[in-house]
Amino acid sequence: MKKSIIIILSSLCAILCTSCNESAAKSAEKTPENGAQFKKGEGLSLTDEMKKSIGFTVAEVGEHEIVLSINLDLTATQPNEARGTIPATSAASIKPGMEITIATGNAPVKGTVQSIEKIPFGLPGDLEVTVATSVPLSPGSRLKGSLEIPASGAVPAVPASAVLRTAEGSFVYTVNGSFYVRSPVKTGASNDQFVEINDGLYSGDQIVTTPVMSLWMAELQVLRGGKACTCGH
Incomplete structure (x- = not known):
């Protein structure tokens, strides 16, 4: 008797699994x-x-x-100078003498890239950009700079x-x-x-x-x- 019950249960499980697999296959097609x-x-x-x-x-x-836009965070280190870091991949497009626009919270200020140098104790691959401005900045203030690199x-x-x-x-x-x-x-x-x-x-x-x-x-x-x-x- 027990053997018959086991056989019946095994058959039911096989039927249900087959039904489930067929349903899954059909739903995958829909x-x-x-x-x-x-x-x-x-x-x-x-x-x-x-x-x-x-x-x-x-x-x-x-x-x-494509006119390449590069944005960087700057900190005013002196009244007419600001510095910031930038990845080497972006720094490759920046040259000394390029114009940079600095957002100060008031009217945008124009500046000039002075140098791009390696950082002795910075993150690997990062370079430091130094920017000079003719308009005085507040030392210690955090600024946003943007450069546009002409298309080649x-x-x-x-x-x-x-x-x-x-x-x-x-x-x-x-x-x-x-x-x-x-x-x-x-x-x-x-x-x-x-x-x-x-x-x-x-x-x-x-x-x-x-x-x-x-x-x-x-x-x-x-x-x-x-x-x-x-x-x-």
Whole structure:
């Protein structure tokens, strides 16, 4: 009798597990309620309704002359001098004699870059920028400085809104038929409008310009939002 009961229970468990697996497979083929679906090897797809609701837009990678904007924190060390630190990657574009605009809380003040030097006890890779001004500053005051580096020519670039920056690096969603693939890119100069693409895209490639963060959240939800079946009905 006990043997018969065990056989019956084992059969029921097998049927329930098969049913669960079939249901999971069918649900994976359907578009989730959030309007997004991920297909391995092809990328993320969206329903027209979802595209409309999130303000989805696509554009082509173009070539633009990018005026590089560099911002840095400064501290007034003397009445006509301020200093601040900047990463070596940004410092490479700054030269003595360049004009810098300093926000003082009142009217902006124009200054001139005097020197860019290594910091003996600073963070590895950081350099110190010394700026001179003709307008007196309050020693000890903290200021914001900005420089604009002229463009050296047209380069492959995408709208700044198209670049997804994560702990894993920078990405752009490229168009793959009716799917959208999160592709790694190497970026260069940037400003408020455009970001230079050094590697990963070519002029003419189609990309998603907005809203890439929503696409990333949708991708994560589709890939990680499901629950595994353990047959614990």
